[in-house]
Structures are given as structure tokens and as C-alpha cells.
Amino acid sequence: MKGGELEVCFERLMMAGGGRMGGRRVVIDWSEIPAELLLRVVSLLDDRTVIVASAVCCGWRDAICWGLTHISLSWCKNSMNNLVLSLAPKLKNLRSLTLRQDKPQLFDNAVETIANNCHGLEDLDLSKSFKLSDQSLYALAHGCQNLIKLTISGCSSFSDNALAYLSSYCKKLKILNLCGCVKAASDKALKTIGYNCSQLQSLNLGWCEEVGDDGVTSLAYGCHDLRALDLCGCVLITDESVIALANNCPHLRSLGLYYCQNITDQAIYALAHSRAKNKHQVWGSVKTRDEEGSGLMNLNISQCTALTPPAVQALCDSFPALHTCPGRHSLIISGCLNLTSVHCACALQAHRAVNTLTNHAY
Amino acid sequence: MTSSKTIVLRSSDGATFEVDEAVALHSLMIKHRIETGGADSTTIDVPEVTGNTLSKVIEYCKKHVEAPNSDDLKSFDTDFVKVDQAVLCHLAKASYYMNIKGLLDLSSKTIADMFKGKTVEQIRETFHIKNDFTPEEEEELRKENSWNLFV
Numbered sequence: 001m002k003g004g005e006l007e008v009c010f011e012r013l014m015m016a017g018g019g020r021m022g023g024r025r026v027v028i029d030w031s032e033i034p035a036e037l038l039l040r041v042v043s044l045l046d047d048r049t050v051i052v053a054s055a056v057c058c059g060w061r062d063a064i065c066w067g068l069t070h071i072s073l074s075w076c077k078n079s080m081n082n083l084v085l086s087l088a089p090k091l092k093n094l095r096s097l098t099l100r101q102d103k104p105q106l107f108d109n110a111v112e113t114i115a116n117n118c119h120g121l122e123d124l125d126l127s128k129s130f131k132l133s134d135q136s137l138y139a140l141a142h143g144c145q146n147l148i149k150l151t152i153s154g155c156s157s158f159s160d161n162a163l164a165y166l167s168s169y170c171k172k173l174k175i176l177n178l179c180g181c182v183k184a185a186s187d188k189a190l191k192t193i194g195y196n197c198s199q200l201q202s203l204n205l206g207w208c209e210e211v212g213d214d215g216v217t218s219l220a221y222g223c224h225d226l227r228a229l230d231l232c233g234c235v236l237i238t239d240e241s242v243i244a245l246a247n248n249c250p251h252l253r254s255l256g257l258y259y260c261q262n263i264t265d266q267a268i269y270a271l272a273h274s275r276a277k278n279k280h281q282v283w284g285s286v287k288t289r290d291e292e293g294s295g296l297m298n299l300n301i302s303q304c305t306a307l308t309p310p311a312v313q314a315l316c317d318s319f320p321a322l323h324t325c326p327g328r329h330s331l332i333i334s335g336c337l338n339l340t341s342v343h344c345a346c347a348l349q350a351h352r353a354v355n356t357l358t359n360h361a362y
Numbered sequence: 363m364t365s366s367k368t369i370v371l372r373s374s375d376g377a378t379f380e381v382d383e384a385v386a387l388h389s390l391m392i393k394h395r396i397e398t399g400g401a402d403s404t405t406i407d408v409p410e411v412t413g414n415t416l417s418k419v420i421e422y423c424k425k426h427v428e429a430p431n432s433d434d435l436k437s438f439d440t441d442f443v444k445v446d447q448a449v450l451c452h453l454a455k456a457s458y459y460m461n462i463k464g465l466l467d468l469s470s471k472t473i474a475d476m477f478k479g480k481t482v483e484q485i486r487e488t489f490h491i492k493n494d495f496t497p498e499e500e501e502e503l504r505k506e507n508s509w510n511l512f513v
Contacts, residue, residue, distance in 0.1 A: 028448040030489035037458045040466070044474035055482045055503050058494050079506075086506035 031056075035063040047072045051083070065090035072098035076105075084110035089117045096123035100151075104130040111136035115143030122146055127177075128154040134162035141169035148172050153179035153204065160184050164192035173197045179206040179230070190215030194222030201225050206256070207233040216241035220248040227251050232258035232300065242267035246274035253321075254298040258332075263304045265311035271296065272311075275318040297321040302334035312342045320345050369396070370405040371420070377413030378405075381420055388423035390461035410459040415452040418442075422465050443472040447489070 042050050042064055050071065054064040068091055073080055080101065088094075088110070097114065099106055106129045114121065121144045126132065132155055140147070147170045152158060163184040167173070176193070178185045185208035193200065194215075200223040205211050211234040219226065220241075226249040231237060237260055245252060247270070255271075257263055275295050296319040301307060312333070316322050322331045323344040333339045367383040369392070386406070387393045395406050408416060425438055432438075443450060450469060457465035476488055486493060495503060 028451045030447075030451060031491045031494075033451065033455065034458060037454055037470070040458075041454075041470045041473045041477075044471060045477055049477050049480075052480070052482055052485065053477060055506070056485050056489075056493075057491050058499075060491075082505050086502050 031059045035067065038063050039067040042067070046075075048075050051087070054087075061090070066093060069093055070096040072100075074098055074100045077103070078105070080105040081107050081110045085113055088113040091118055093120060094118045095120055097121060098125040099129065100125050100127040101129060104128060107131055108133055108135040108139070112139040115139035117143075119143060120146055123149040125151040126155060127151050130154070130156060133157055134159050137162035137166045141166045145169050146172060149175040151175075151177040152181060152184070153177045153206075155181055156183065158184040160186040160189035163189040167193045167196045171196050172199060174199050175202040176200065177204040178208060179204045180208070182208055182210060184208075185215075186210050187212050187215030187218070191218040194218035194220075196222075198222060199225060201251075202228040204228075204230040205234055206230045209233065209235060212236040213238055213240040213244075217244040220244035224249060225251055228254035228298075230254075230256035231260060232256045235259060235261065238262040239264055239267040239270070243270040246270040247277075250274075253296060255296065256298075256300040257304055258300045258302045260301075260304060261306065263301070264306045265308055268301075268307060268311040268315050272314045272318040295319045295321065298330045298332075300332040301336065301339075302332050303336070305336060305338075307336060307339065309339055309341050312339055316342055316344050368404075371416060372405060372407045373411055373413040373416040374409045375413050377416065379413075379416060379420055381424070382427075385420065385423045385427045388427050388462060389419075390463075392460065394461075408460065411456040412452070415449070415456045418449070418453060419456050419460065419462065419465065423462065426464055439468055443468055447476075 038060060042053055045053065050064065050068070051073075054061050065087070071091075071094070073083055076083055080099065084099070084106070097118070099110075106126070111126070111132060112135070114124075116139070124140070124144065124147060126136075129136075129152070134157075137158055140150075150170070150173060158181055160183060163178075163181070167189070173193075176197070185205050187210070190205075190211065191214070193203075195218070200219075203219065203223075203226065211231065213236075216231070216234075216237055217240060219229075221244065226245070229245065229249075229252065231241070239262070242255075242257070242263060243266070245255070246267075296315075299315070299322060301312070312331075316324070316331065323329055323346065324331050324333075324342060325344055325347050328346075331342070331344065333342070368380050369383050369386040371379045371381060371386065371392070373379075383396075387396070392406055392408075399406075411419065422442060425435070429435065443453070445453070450472060453465065454469035454473060456462075457469055477485060480488065485491070493500075
């Protein structure tokens with residue numbers, strides 16, 4: 001008997017059954033679908049609906065909370081704190097949590113609850129949590145030592161002592177965003193970070209006005225794997241910082257020096273010359289033409305009005321991944337009217353690019 | 363006189379379905395059973411799935427194996443999941459157990475769409491789920507879900 005005939009048989013049965021069901025008899029118990037299947041469905045929902053689903057029944061709540069590894073609560077405009085207090089104790093497998101707020105809602109007790117329960121947390125975004133105090137950082141230091149990525153941009157209440165304390169426990173940090181954390185990002189804290197967080201790859205110190213050469217040089221000495229550093233608005237730093245970075249961070253790809261008006265050509269030449277030095281040290285990637293092994297890819301020197309064209313051109317020549325051309329613009333020189341003559345390698349003929357590479361093959 | 367082998371699939375309630383091997387292999391679970399079961403495995407038990415559902419699953423696999431590039435595949439899929447909830451749930455579970463990715467994705471997405479824009483109560487109604495929280499848990503949830511009113 002072919003499958004088709006049976007099929008028709010069953011279809012008739014199903015239709016008859018459907019008529020009888022009429023909404024009175026429930027033939028399937030949705031509260032008992034396999035957890036993996038529920039989680040698969042939930043993975044297709046937006047974050048808010050995921051939370052709604054977790055409040056439907058006990059079975060769903062347990063399955064969803066157990067399976068949840070990534071969630072953002074930034075859509076929550078009014079009761080984020082209560083939501084965290086209630087949910088965090090159940091989110092044992094959470095790895096990534098976004099609590100970025102428009103209007104500050106989060107208090108220390110919520111962060112403490114997270115720290116007490118979500119020990120596997122690797123990624124935490126607490127942007128604009130103005131109401132948090134140092135208590136939160138201490139709690140995270142004790143409870144979330146697996147943190148790899150932490151964003152506390154805009155958290156202007158944190159002190160440098162608390163940040164230093166956190167760094168001495170969260171040694172796995174690779175990405176740290178301290179944009180606007182003027183009090184926290186002092187040279188003292190940066191020294192501690194440089195000492196403890198040797199795996200650091202990306203650090204945002206934008207608008208941290210107290211940052212000085214002491215702090216940045218400590219970072220350079222301690223964090224050899226640094227790839228991206230944003231010092232925009234760090235008005236105190238001088239060439240000393242950039243030279244330390246040039247000499248100690250061979251993987252630096254992105255550097256922001258917007259408004260660092262003490263920077264002179266000396267810093268730029270140090271960066272340019274570091275390329276040659278680093279080629280001898282970095283295995284394997286020396287002969288690559290792709291951007292990955294090509295040193296600096298992004299540089300913002302806007303408002304660094306002391307710089308002159310020969311220095312910046314030398315930099316462009318050293319780093320083929322720095323572009324002034326419209327399509328891939330990565331060398332930002334706004335406000336430096338004297339630098340308009342600087343051009344990236346690809347703005348000229350292709351053979352010039354080849355010459356530039358071979359000139360560095362010593 | 364087909365050149366391909368046929369396989370018999372047996373549901374939880376004893377219904378049997380003879381299908382081309384190529385169609386059966388659309389289920390990675392069956393593919394695995396055939397590959398590890400030895401040369402004599404021509405009847406495969408699928409105890410997690412009833413006859414009703416299995417026949418629908420086979421219909422899906424047939425279409426996707428025999429006419430994968432047809433223009434009406436999309437509309438076939440859309441119509442395929444225009445079924446009542448119970449059937450949809452059975453299909454989702456079957457595709458999960460039988461490891462049929464396309465059907466699993468299709469049914470999961472259809473179920474996910476049933477959640478969108480709904481409140482907790484509305485979801486309970488849609489899926490006929492009882493609120494089995496204790497009064498204390500209910501109170502916790504009420505505090506937690508106070509955002510419901512404002513979003």
C-alpha cells in the first residue's frame with residue numbers, strides 16, 4: 001500500500017477530530033514541549049517577548065531561564081531594576097547581559113544580584129547607569145570573574161579605587177569601555193589595569209580628562225595585545241604615551257587621539273617606525289597583503305594641530321591600511337587644515353603600493 | 363519500477379508508511395539509523411511520532427526532496443503550516459525528534475510568530491496554558507512585569 005492512500009485516510013480522521021475538538025478538549029500540552037524546542041522558538045523572539053514568555057507558566061520559566069545565555073533589557077523603560085532583581089537569580093547560564101539605559105534606573109542591589117548568581121557572565125553592558133555606586137564594582141569583582149567584556153561608559157559615579165579593585169579580580173578582561181568615566185579612569189586605575197589585565201585588547205578612555213602619560217605608558221607596558229585604544233579628549237597626554245604604545249603594542253590597529261593637542265610629529269614618526277620594528281617581531285603575518293597584518297587601520301588625529309604633512313605622510317606610507325580615500329576613510333584629520341595634502345597609498349598608482357611594501361623588507 | 367530503495371516508517375501507533383529512501387533520508391535521524399542499522403533495516407520505528415503527524419512529515423519531505431527547486435516551494439511551506447495549533451505542535455516536535463532542519467525551522471518560526479505582540483495572559487490563552495505559579499511566585503512576577511503596563 002502506498003503512503004498516499006494512508007495519508008488521505010488520516011487526513012479525513014484529522015478533519016473529523018478537528019470538528020469535535022471545537023476548543024473544548026485540549027489535545028496538546030504546550031507547557032510540556034521539550035525544553036530544547038521551546039528554546040529554539042524563544043531564540044527567534046525579541047528580548048521583550050522572551051521575558052513575557054518566561055512568565056507564562058512554571059515549566060516555561062524554568063526552561064527559558066535555564067537556557068538563556070544572552071539577553072538585553074534595554075527596552076525596559078521603567079522597571080529594569082525590579083526585572084533584574086526577579087530574573088537574575090534564575091539566569092544561571094547567562095553569558096551576556098545588556099542593561100544600557102536611556103533614563104538611569106539601575107541600583108546597586110540589581111548588580112549585586114547579578115554578581116551573586118550569574119557567575120558565568122562574560123559580557124556586561126551597564127552604560128549610563130548613573131545611579132550605581134562603587135558597591136556594584138566590588139560585587140562584580142567578587143561574583144563575575146569571567147568577565148571578558150565590560151561597558152561602564154557614562155557611569156560617572158564610579159571611583160578609581162573601585163575600578164582598580166575590579167581589575168585585580170577580573171583578569172580575563174579583553175574589552176573595557178570607560179568612556180566618560182572621568183573619576184574612575186585615573187592614572188592610578190590605569191596602572192592597575194595595565195598590571196592585571198594582560199589580555200586587554202580594546203580600551204575606550206574617551207573624554208576621561210584625567211588620563212595622563214603615566215597611565216597610558218603603564219597600559220602599553222602591561223597590555224601587549226592592545227588592538228584598539230580610544231584616547232579622544234584625553235587632553236593631558238603627550239608624545240610619551242604614543243611612543244610607549246608604538247614600542248610595546250605591535251597589534252595596535254585603531255588609535256583615537258582626537259583633541260590630544262600636545263601630540264607632535266615625534267609621536268607620528270614613532271608610530272611609523274614601529275612598523276618596521278614590529279615586522280621582525282611578529283611571526284607569520286609579515287608578508288601578508290591583507291589588512292589583518294597591516295598595522296594601524298584607524299587613526300583619529302583630528303584637532304592635533306601641531307602635526308605636519310611629512311610626518312603624517314610617512315605614517316600613511318608605513319600603514320597601507322590607513323586610508324584617506326572617500327570609500328575607506330580611516331585616517332581622520334578634521335580640523336587639521338594643513339594636512340589636506342596627505343594621501344593614502346591607494347589614492348596613487350597600484351605600483352606605488354608595491355614599492356612601499358618592498359621598501360620595508362630589510 | 364523505481365530504481366531507488368524504499369523504506370517503511372512505523373509510527374508510535376503502528377501505522378506504516380512506505381517511502382522512497384531518498385525521502386526518508388531527509389530526516390537526519392532516519393539517515394543515521396539506516397547508516398548504523400546494517401543492510402536489513404528496511405523498517406524504521408519512529409516511536410515519538412503518531413501516524414497522523416508522520417504522514418504530514420512525509421508529505422513535507424517528499425515535496426522538499428522531489429521538487430526542491432520548484433517555484434511553489436515557498437507557498438507550499440506557507441500553506442503547510444496553516445494548521446491548527448495541536449497539529450503545529452506535533453509537527454514541531456516530530457521535526458525536532460526526526461531532525462528535519464527545514465521543517466523544524468518552519469514550524470519554530472510559525473510558533474514564534476504566535477507570540478509576537480502578546481501579553482502573558484494572551485499567550486496563555488493562545489496556547490491553552492494554565493497559570494501554575496504559586497501566589498508568592500505570582501506576586502514576584504507582578505512586580506517584575508510591571509513594565510507590561512508602560513511598554
